[in-house]
Amino acid sequence: MEEESRPAGSQAVVRALRVLHCFRDHGPELGATDIARLLDLRTSTAHRLARTLVSEGFLEQDAATSRYRLGAAVAELGRALYRHRGLYRIEPLMESLAEATGTRPGLAIRSGSRAVVIAGEAVDPEAGLSLYIPLHASAMGKVLLAWDPAADPSRLELEPLTAGTITDPDRLRAELERVRARGYAVNDGEFAEHKRTVAVPLVDAVGQVRMALALRADAAELPVERFPELARTAQDFAPAFQRLLLHPAE
CATH class of the missing domain: 1.10.10.10 (Winged helix-like DNA-binding domain superfamily/Winged helix DNA-binding domain)
Incomplete structure (x- = not known):
């Protein structure tokens, strides 16, 4: 206590x-x-x-x-984060990615046992409000876990959010291995029913995964057969995001 x-x-x-x-x-x-x-x-x-x-x-x-x-100070800090991380610079990229895929793009970083969506439809830069999502039940969270060498699924609280949520540490560990092998993560109704997401890593200048870039849509609009195609599109866009956010001096 x-x-x-x-x-x-x-x-x-x-x-x-x-x-x-x-x-x-x-x-x-x-x-x-x-x-x-x-x-x-x-x-x-x-x-x-x-x-x-x-x-x-x-x-x-x-x-x-x-x-x-x-209070207002929390919103002020949120707006400062949006400015200081240069998130305003990626707004045209986010719009282009949405048009190219017919999905809703989002960008997340890790905060403890959650991923924080810092850009995308869930974020209000004027109010400084963001969405927190659990690592184990989201594509963005799986990306942030998969390339973290210190990640230990057995130390996470694997709360069941839907019938599809992975709640077994061994299953999650195997899922993270698959994410690393194919280079992207998916979420098929694990965080919210009837929602699907594909996410890819964004790496900094020294090769560390710092953010996750995701494409999200309703399940009816995003058949699982499109997962590889969307992952490739997100990977094609990833270098532009990385240049603007993770090594802007290039």
Whole structure:
């Protein structure tokens, strides 16, 4: 419950960040008792952390209900991420890829046990909002896992999201081997029913996979026979994305 080995200041920072993560996973509005239950804290501690975050603009408190929600500072950081990573530069590429494939492109990076979609239809750069998706149940997540030498499926929480979700570590390990062998990952209704996705890796100047580029569509619009074709198209576009995002000095 408590990280006793950490200095007091570090513990407070970690707790505050975990409060923010509560809204990512359980939002959009939470009371102090909800936060205390989710983080196994005293309610008074949850109140104190939340009030500190309110004072810095990371949370807002509803005057009528006393419940908390994410504040403007979170959106500002999201907009800063969009600018600082140069994501605005790839908007024409995303449009071209969508037109070429009839799908909805997306771009993701890894954050702990999740992939964060940082560009695409799920992202609002003005509001700074992104979509978090589990690594094991998404094509983008599988890409980010497959080329991570430290990835260990047995250490992931393999939550079943649909009947097609891989929940066995050995099955996931075998799936990641297939992803590496063919150079792309697929998701056939594993995260959301009746949705299909193909994803390919984006590598930096030293050959490390840093992002995943995905093409997503409804299952009725994306037969599995198109997976290899879409993967090739995404791979054809990948160098342009890499030049703009991962080694823009070229």
